[in-house]
Amino acid sequence: MDQRDARFGRVSVAVDRRAGLVEVSGDGVPRVLLRRRQAGLRWPRESTGARDDARLDLLVDGRRWQVAPARAGLTRRSHRVDARRGDVHLRLVPSTTDRSTLLRDGRVLGRFRVVSADGAAEGTGAGVSARWRASAAVEPADAAVGYALAAAFGTGARPWVVGFVGNLLRT
Secondary structure, X not given: OEEEEOOOEEEXXXXXXXXXEEEEEEOOOOOEEEEEOOOXXXXXXXXXXXXXXXHEEEEEOOEEEEEEEOOOOOOXXXXXXXXXXXXXXXXXXXXXXXXXXXXXXXXXXXXXXXXXXXXXXXOOOXXXXXXXXXXXXXXXXXXXXXXXXXXXXXXXXXXXXXXXXHHHHHO
């Protein structure tokens, strides 16, 4: 799905859930592939179908990056995903129920939101929108990796107390 990014122009995000593949490309960003290495147990919420870093490959312009999704427990922070290459450390961490913040080396770059074609918040694999912090020096690779992580792992997370109370009410 193509989107228009205010800083980087056209950005295309393609998701193939069956293959466990997310591809990002565009006019002003490098090509990024985030893929599941092998078949097996799938996490239904993630487009790649895995939160195990040993089963994921992240390639930015053909160069391998390390990707490390957290275990996705009770807290929003437990849904974070880290990506590293050399001295660069990117982190996508939920900041509200439907948005996640992208940080580079601890500094906020912008916020991502996964949306459907009609603009409603949705799970992974739909369109991804980004809003960049005006003062942030966002590199094209930062943006492309952010789009890939958001499409693959989703954005936002409910506060743990909401999930806890919801589970109590269901039992």
